[in-house]
Amino acid sequence: MKINLKTPVVESREQRLGTIIAWDGKAADLSKESAYARGNCENTCGDKARRLCEMEGPFTQGSVCSEQMVECQAGHVRNAVLIQHSPIGCGAGQVIYNSIYRNGLALRNLPVENQHVICTNLLEEDMVYGGAAKLEQSIRDAWERNHPKVIFIATSCATGIIGDDVDGIASQMEVELKIPVIPLHCEGFKSKHWSTGFDATQHGIVRQIVRKQPKKQEDLVNVINLWGSDIFTPMLAELDLRVNYVIDLATVEDLEQLSEAAATVGFCYTLSSYMAAALEQEFGVPEIKAPQPYGFAGTDAWLRELARVTNRVEKAEAYIAREHARIAPRLAELRELLKGKKGYVATGSAYAHGLIAVLRELGVEVDGSLVFHHDPVYDSQDPRQDSLVHLVDNYGDVPFFSVSNRQQHQFYGLLKRVNPDFILIRHNGLAPLASRMGIPAAPLGDEHHSLGYQGIINLGESILDILAHKKFHQDLAAHTKLPYKQWWLDQKDPFVLAKESKLGNKEEPSYV
Known part of the structure; x- marks a missing residue:
């Protein structure tokens, strides 16, 4: 799928990838419908987006653009x-x-x-x-x-x-x-999901800032991220590699040298897919085509592919072995402390796939997850980057896997049907509702907190911290009331309004 840099207007995610914002079922079923790693991309996708069945509700409570x-x-x-x-x-x-x-x-x-x-x-x-x-x-x-x-x-x-x-x-x-x-x-009405805004910025940078006659730097790696802590510098230093952080907090000079790097990586394919594919297409900078670096399976594969591309295989293997041994004692303790706990993840899609993997490394049960959108395929169309299939194949299915664009009214039902002990969340607007249900939330403001080997330990420690304050949330639930009528609270299906709307139900229920 060729990225078109001749026009100043980026193709929306719906046009390019087939992005959807409403779906409900098992994670394994969504991966099959997407036919990414599990199908023949060339025959089912070609140059345009996959098409998935998508629910459409009668209204939206709000999102970002x-x-x-x-x-x-x-x-x-x-x-x-x-x-x-x-x-x-x-x-x-x-x-x-x-x-x-x-x-x-x-x-x-x-x-x-x-x-x-x-x-x-x-x-x-x-x-x-x-x-x-x-x-x-x-x-x-x-x-x-x-x-x-x-x-x-x-x-x-x-x-x-x-x-x-x-x-x-x-x-x-x-x-x-x-x-x-x-x-x-980046007109908001042109795309139903905000992730097209990432692509719009990256499109402009590659078109007008990146050096067109690059001088290659064999030890430089582009890291497409947000504003999280500097996890990548010490990690990649183990492979004698330098980090070029973009886009947030970068200088224009950092953006100019994007075309000179030896490789491009990211913490989340939702964010990095477009720019990484464009840099490979236009300047031959390899995008690391591997699972995201979460949990042992993903981090091992990610480091090995980066090492292969940058000719540092021996250094990577030594680092992988040291890190496995280093975190093993504390990981065993955390697994014992978290035994029987149930978690729920509510974040962006590819990031959620990684977080669920880490939770399951910790021995935490994950029966449900909410992702804010779903891309049936990423820009490279390489099956090694299918983060959903990687999750299902390495860590098992998620029975209640929902796609919903941060709809408050649905979140109550989504949580009620799995009754988790805690939630992981990045966009904190949903956290107060969980608190009023007696469920504490770990707000992941630092998106790198759970990344790599140390990230498994970091997330386990954070979960213990929030569980220690669960009594506060239970007290809050006992003394607050949710802003919905009993009719809505009694519904078993959080997507019932979308399904009734599709069936053309003329009888409007009283749900507010």
């Missing part, structure tokens, strides 16, 4: 400026993303600063007459205030409706300022 992902990606490049060509409401996320940016810099021992993001503040008048003048002025303001090395422009639903010539303005200002001015087309 592609523009917000651009905000937390392009907005976190250190010597760049992001301009949100949007109404001011779209810039509300700047508050939380600035906090995340500052915390991420501190976590990596980098100079702490505020992110550089400007909003063009489109008003009703601009929706009638257009916002081109505001965008041009904002680009000049960004240059005068910050003298950045790159200016990104994020589009919005509003600019998509107006039809401003964002590409033309960007080209004109690029000539005037003599720096890359990069349009990132």
Whole structure:
């Protein structure tokens, strides 16, 4: 599946990969329907996305959008400026993303600063007459205030409706300022899942920042990640490799050398799939095609493939053996302490696959999981990257495996049918509902916390910490009430509204 870098507009995940946001069943069944590692990709997929059956509910309670992902990606490049060509409401996320940016810099021992993001503040008048003048002025303001090395422009639903010539303005200002001015087309209504926003940012970077005549650095590895702690530097140092962290917290110089690396890896294929495939296609930088580095099976395979590609096999084998032996005593203790405990994972899709693997390494039962979307295939289309099949084949099936785009009303039923002792979650908006059911949550703000061999121990320790406070959540459940009518609380199927909607049920139930 060839990535098209000739156009400034990225293909949405639905078009490219067949992404869905509503499904319910067993993990093994979803892997079969996806026909990724279990089918012939060439015959079933070709150049376009897989098609899966997808449920459609009558409403949505809320989520995030592609523009917000651009905000937390392009907005976190250190010597760049992001301009949100949007109404001011779209810039509300700047508050939380600035906090995340500052915390991420501190976590990596980098100079702490505020992110550089400007909003063009489109008003009703601009929706009638257009916002081109505001965008041009904002680009000049960004240059005068910050003298950045790159200016990104994020589009919005509003600019998509107006039809401003964002590409033309960007080209004109690029000539005037003599720096890359990069349009990132990320209108929220163009894709039903926010992960397309990751692709939009990566598309712009590969098109306009990455060096087109690279000088190869045989010990440099691109690590596509968010703002987590620096786990990869010491890990890859064992193989005499250096880390180039992108996109969050990177400098423009870090982005320029993406094409010079010996390989590209990531902590989650949802985030890294597009850029890694584009770098291999355009510049011959190999994407490491292996399971994600979670649990023993995934981390072993991931390190061995990275070592094979970078010619460091002996170093990798020695490191793998040392790490297995090092964590074995504490892992045995954790397995004993966590025996009989049931966990539940509610995160993005590929990341959830990795976390479930780690939980099962710890001996924790996992009967259910909620993933916020599902990609039937990743951009490389290499079956070694099928993280769902890797989970099922190495760690067993998940009986209640649900795809749902962070819908609060469904989460109650999803948890009720498996009754876990705790949940793992990254997007904390769902955690309060679990608390009101007496279920503690481990919010994984540091996405690298569970990665690699040490990650197994880290996650086990975190679970023990939250279980020690379970009485608080039980007290909370005993003295609070959920905001739903009894009719809804009595439902056995969290997807009943979607199924009734599909059947054309005219009788509207009273569920709020």
